[in-house]
Amino acid sequence: MTAKTPDVWLPFPAEEVEGLPDCFRYRRWDGEDDFPADPADCTFYVTPYMKSPEVTLRPLAGMPDIEVVQTLTAGVDHVLGGLDRLPAGVRLCNARGVHEASTAELALTLVLASLRGIPRMVRGQDREQWLGGFYSALADKSVLIVGYGSVGAAVEDRLAAFECARIMRVARSARTTARGPVHALHDLPRLLPEADVVILCTPLTGATRGLAGRDFLAAMADGALLVNVARGPVVDTGALLAELESGRLSAALDVTDPEPLPAGHPLWHAPHVLITPHVGGSSSAFEPRAKRLVARQLGRFAAGEPLENTVLITS
Template sequence: MPNLKVLQVPNAGYDDAIEYLRPGVTLCNARGVHDESTAELAVALALASRRGFARFGAAQREGLWRRSIEPSLTDSRIAVVGHGSIGKTIVCMLQGFSVTVTSFSRRGTDGAYPVSELRGALGDFDVVILVLPLTAESTGMVDAGFLAAMRDGAVLVNVARGPVVDTDALVRELESGRLRAGLDVTDPEPLPEGHPLWSAPNCIITPHVGGNTSAFAPRMRALISQQLARLIRGEDVANVVARG
């Protein structure tokens, strides 16, 4: 496509599109399209993980009426790692709960703390929600040391990208019973049959469906229409994330 000027991807993440950029092409993501849907799932995974849905689901499959006292989301301290549009929407949704939320971002602006301060504060949080972009800096950020610094019984929610987390290190923590996890993304992805994450205790997995809801199609159509209108008027397109 020699006349291609703008590449519009339907995702908030764009790491897999960078390699296709050539000189003169502008890459735009779908910031805003997936905000509410992905935030819904992040909050749902946090709530389900805290309330022990993984255990109750396993008991249901066995036909067992197995009651237990589980942690509550109420009065939890939550770290939201990533302060883009989805991260901010997660914070907004969490305002409906009796929780304390702290945001972290790479730059530490707009009310967020620098992500460089996160590791030293991990022991303060009951839930850590990952919603940051996949970059060279964020790849493998959640390693064995990061997980070890989380408080006992804490929940890791990942709606960002799988490679942000060291999967082997997470499996070890889950199998020890010390941490819980709610994962919409994994590394590898899709998760192969027989992978230990499938059977890890206290782990809820959804197949990368954060933005895969009924809200997607109408919002994506609206964004494309707006982008085309900008081009026709000779204006700059929105949501520019890279230029070739």
């Protein structure tokens, strides 16, 4: 009897991905109501991008032979709730290396736009107002990057050209890099008052949920800017609203809690805040990097080699 060719589910057409091994049968599924084939035949599932957890997790219960779940996001919090449906030994891999360039670009965009008053100027243009004046520069500012993984490092790459006075780095645990020390999370109370700009790049975990809460925000210097390109729940929205409404802090948020931000939410019209709709990774840089990662992963899988970016293995 001829062995059955295993299925791989992709969120984009297989013919658009160079270098895919020919030992699989490729099925395109990007979250549509109808599945492209029987999920029971799927062995490698590349999840749809920027779909709800309900959509992403829906096929998993019918995938008894699944061996790999590959997300196209750096964070995996949206799929963790479905892992109890999987057999033991399934590898969950994230998309480290796909979003760094795009997210770091947006982080710098949010910093520069906020400091230089671009939102105010755009509103002035709508009213035909010439809003000259004196605005802040990024030059000579101290910047604190909270979450010094691949995204945080990519942010620092782009900060290098802006003549910052100081760049400080914080991660889960302390270490030394070629650029300088990375401090542990417990050093935040000491570092926050020294920063003019705080950029959140950390993944959402039990330790980082609500990290930027009342005490964190209170420790920030008067007039400082908080930038969130991480996940919305890393910031306590109520505590941030209080600081914004007092005028003590400003913020630039690519992610919010709740998200999408509903109509009528007070954050929409809070003073001193710039909001973008979770577009850090959603740029022209995403697709080519995502397809290259998928091709590499499937090549490794076909050859029986270790996969990149394995976050956990189910038990």
